[in-house]
Amino acid sequence: MLLAAALALAACSNVSSTGGADQPAGPAPSNGAPGVTAKQIRFAAFGTRSNNPLGTCVLDCFVQGVNAYFAYRNSQGGIFGRTLTVSQVEDDALLKDQQAALRVTTTNSTFGAFSAAQLADGWSTITKAGMPLYVWPINPASMNGNDAVYGSAAPVCLGCTRRPYVLAAREAGGTRIATLGYGATDNSKLCASSAAASVRLYGAESGQQVVYTNDSLAFGLPNGIGPEVSAMKKAGTNMIVGCLDLNGMKALAQELQRQGMGSVPMLHLNTYDQDFVSRAGSLFDGDYVAVNFRPFEASAGSSQLGVYKDWMGRARAPLTELSMNGWISADLAYQGIKAAGASFTRASVIAATNKLTAFTGGGLVAPIDWSRQHEEPTQQDPATHGYANDCVSLVKVVKGRFEPVGPAAKPFFCWPGSTTAWSEPRSMDFS
Incomplete structure (x- = not known):
């Protein structure tokens, strides 16, 4: 189910809707992380395409948003001299999410992974392999307590009053x-x-x-x-x-x-x-x-909404909830690599991402403090792990x-x- 999240304080890494460049430049240093070559940083994506009981576009639309964001950043030169790409896509056919995740980890040819799964059985498989994972956050229980799983929303208390x-x-x-x-x-x-x-x-x-x-x-x-x-x-x-x-x-x-x-x-x-x-x-x-994000019908202001619409238009892809979630997830992957520095590894990107205290996806979601929001808040204590x-x-x-x-x-x-x-x-x- 859609989790109600919203927009708040912009992170210092946000870019404007005019697409101002802020990517680290310069030659690519040596890096032995899986999925990282001299020219590319490769990611996998897995989730629900076939056997979807809702009949809606899930995995493919999510990946459209990731790809649009990567195209936007690559147009600016990528990051640390490398372009960003989705090189492996796996359909979990609804009930085989863990098998899809195992295909990703067994191949071990990608740096991190994106997931738009209706049933998130494979998420722990990805993180146990040491990979950062960026997800469509409809399964907060599968995110709860795992400091290498991120989404366009932090884990929430579904049973709490709202x-x-x-x-x-x-x-x-x-x-x-x-x-x-x-x-x-x-x-x-x-x-x-x-x-x-x-x-x-x-x-x-x-x-x-x-x-x-x-x-x-x-x-x-x-x-x-x-x-x-x-x-x-x-x-x-x-x-x-x-x-x-x-x-x-x-x-x-x-x-x-x-x-x-x-x-x-x-x-x-x-x-x-x-x-x-x-x-x-x-x-x-x-x-x-x-x-759960800045609506398409709102004015863009200085958020990335205008950039998102521009690059989705260039891809001739529709504006959808799933593509927006993919875009925001891709931004978090980028910001984590940027914060980790040129000699980034999987572990250093996870550590750096968990130091981001006001991530907004370029002003598209409520600020998430990833240093403390990997745990679900409670009715009795909404503040410790909840949104500011x-x-x-x-x-x-x-x-x-x-x-x-x-x-x-x-x-x-x-x-x-x-x-x-x-x-x-x-x-x-x-x-």
């Missing part, structure tokens, strides 16, 4: 909230229970209440969702938090319309897909979507198109990360 649920409901005018999740996946189940707990915790301030919750739906909704919609209708639901995949949210929206509840807005955690939403016509109009700023960006579906909620130049709503107490969020831009 203020963004309450904010989205308030934006939609919802006061009687329902939450839905699949029982077969911890991410979805915990999301639904977290949303319900959040509404209950902040109900006194928000004027909201939970009137229905179900975190045990069958994946894919094989029996439909008619009885659940009937129950929500009977309960007077006027806002739904759906911790479902985009196909599940579409089935839910269609059933809402069939039962005369089409005007009830929903918060989506997994439907930031313009093509999918456009093809649905007006089905999702009035709904809200949480985004607890932020979310929201977009609203209007006539089949996404529009940013709040000022386009400040598209992130943020609360202090040191507490879970309710306060009014601030609209912020940290690019």
Whole structure:
């Protein structure tokens, strides 16, 4: 599931949207690290292409973002006299992630790896081989405690309360909230229970209440969702938090319309897909979507959003959630190598990356302190391993198109990360 992350303080290594060069130059020193030649730094990528139950572009779109970022940096001369490249791509066919990872480590011809896996069984295989790993961070449990795994978001507490649920409901005018999740996946189940707990915790301030919750739906909704919609209708639901995949949210929206509840807005955690939403016509109009990076619809400011769009355009690749996650991951790989210095090794890059205390991917995500954010925060202690700023960006579906909620130049709503107490969020831009 999409993890709500956001944007905050820009790292000193950020570049502007005009693409100003900041790469280390000069001749390539000798380097015996695997995957490093006199002219190249080679990476592997593995993840889910075939047998994807969602039917969406995962591995290939993630790699598109990595490749676009590498092309951008290579146009500036690469790093330490070498170009960056993805030289090995492995499909894990959904259930064979560990085998895909073993093909990467057995070949041992790449410096590090990128992963867009729906089931992250192979991540520990990569890190046990001493390789840095940059991932699509939908599996925080597989990231937790592993100081060589990085993503566009740090590990989060999926079961903890989150203020963004309450904010989205308030934006939609919802006061009687329902939450839905699949029982077969911890991410979805915990999301639904977290949303319900959040509404209950902040109900006194928000004027909201939970009137229905179900975190045990069958994946894919094989029996439909008619009885659940009937129950929500009977309960007077006027806002739904759906911790479902985009196909599940579409089935839910269609059933809402069939039962005369089409005007009830929903918060989506997994439907930031313009093509999918456009093809649905007006089905999702009035709904809200949480985004874990600076939305495409926001103004670029001095962030890398403009650079990303430029280089994705040069590659004739679509702007997608997965490609943005790949781009951000590639930036972290670059920044780690840069921080390690010209004689970098796998171990020195991991050590240097873990000293980055305000990584933002060029102003695209909330600042991550990799010196302390390899551990999941807890409800009782959100500060030690959590974000300094607890932020979310929201977009609203209007006539089949996404529009940013709040000022386009400040598209992130943020609360202090040191507490879970309710306060009014601030609209912020940290690019």
